[in-house]
Amino acid sequence: MKIKRLSLRIRIFLAMLLLTFLASVLIATVTIYQYKEQTDEYNQGRLERKEEAVKASINYWLNSGRGNTFPIVEENLKLIFREKIHEISDIEKLEINIYDLDGNIAKSSHAGFVKSDAPSKLSDTILNGVNNTIKHRYVNTKTLNQYSLQSSYSYITDNKFKPIGILNLQYLQDNTSHNKDLEEFLIRMAYVYMLMFLLAIGLAYFISSYITRSIKTVTDKMSLTRLNHRNEKIILKDASAEVFTLVNAFNEMVDELEESAIKLAKGEREQAWREMAKQVAHEIKNPLTPMRLTVQSFQRKFDPKDPEIHEKINEFSKILIQQIDTMSSIASAFSNFAKMPTQNREELNVVEVVKYALDIFTEDYISYFPKKDVIIAKLDKTQLIRIVTNLVKNATQALDDVENKKIEVTVSDDDENVVIIVADNGKGILEEDKEKIFEPKFTTKSSGMGLGLGMVKNIVEAYKGTITYTTQENTGTVFKIIVPKK
Structure with a gap:
């Protein structure tokens, strides 16, 4: 179905449903995006908090004078954090790596047979990021086994704020619980959207019907408008x-x-x-x-x-x-x-009356085929004879220049109507004469006045019947009359 052929009511209905659907999709998209943004902000903030906690522990370890006994210089990083780095890693539940200022790894909290994801040598990008930023901090993110791994790099300083090494924290984001919460939220929201969509269908149907009701009234009236009938005006009280x-x-x-x-x-x-x-x-x-x-x-x-x-x-x-x-x-x-033919209705056998009407014709090519021996109807005998004689007379005139002339008259009935068919194999009705065939006009023949078919039509319509015909040039014409039995 083409969109141009849809009614205005259907267009309004579909437009409202589409608007509701697009609004639902847009809200769901914004919700997912916002949820992801909040999750990322949460993880970044958590990494920053852990980084602050680790640095506080390291500064306390270096400057309190109660723990570290080695001079606080770059060369002693391995000795300074030999045991302390594992303690801090266990407390904060993350992997800690310490590099010297040249980017070589000095100490790592990683233990076990699985290789650490931390690089043994920091790239120039990381070193420049730590050295050239205001906060002397660099963070990068990569995907590891469908998880997001955040790595932060910042300076470790002595009590005079002189850098002696680079602290690296490996924070693996586990968003399983967050994703589950998001999934549950989307399921609940889907139920709400389904309810809203059902309500939108009813509301859209009501609004579209209300908007187009007046237009439908106008359309119905216009479809009934005819030139030869008295047309009613439209009266609308509540219209735009x-x-x-x-x-x-x-x-x-x-x-x-x-x-x-x-x-x-x-x-x-x-x-x-x-x-x-x-x-x-x-x-x-x-x-x-x-x-x-x-x-x-x-x-x-x-x-x-x-x-x-x-x-x-x-x-x-x-x-x-x-x-x-x-x-x-x-x-x-x-x-x-x-004048309209005067009807004198009486019960008669249509088969016998039609046969009586045909008896005046002496042509041997006229054949009569009644479907029954008796067909009773309440009609005017004289008018029925006029119908048959006029149709047969016209048929004989159509056979003037035809070889193997043939006219067939058939009478049948159904439960309520009598059907009379007169068929000939004459020259047919010309295309330009089809619209005028029932008009009261003189014939172009040397005899006759051309009033026969017009008179037949008047009689048939007086009985509330119909007269139709089919014709083909140089093949023949078939007239069919249907009149009620009562």
């Missing part, structure tokens, strides 16, 4: 300034849309009547032309003394009556189309 502006814009759009719909409907009606008037005039002119020619011919050839004058008058009258009947049928067709 931005949403209020959006609602006002929507309500103004509804007003403008309603005005546009009225103008459009009025224009469509006027256009429909203009088109209808043109078509009526055109269709009436068709019988008027042969009537005019007949009258003119009769006028030229009329002879009262003609022995066949009575037969000619009868033929002349017959032609005029036929054209008058044609004009009358045109008027009746438009009159019937203009």
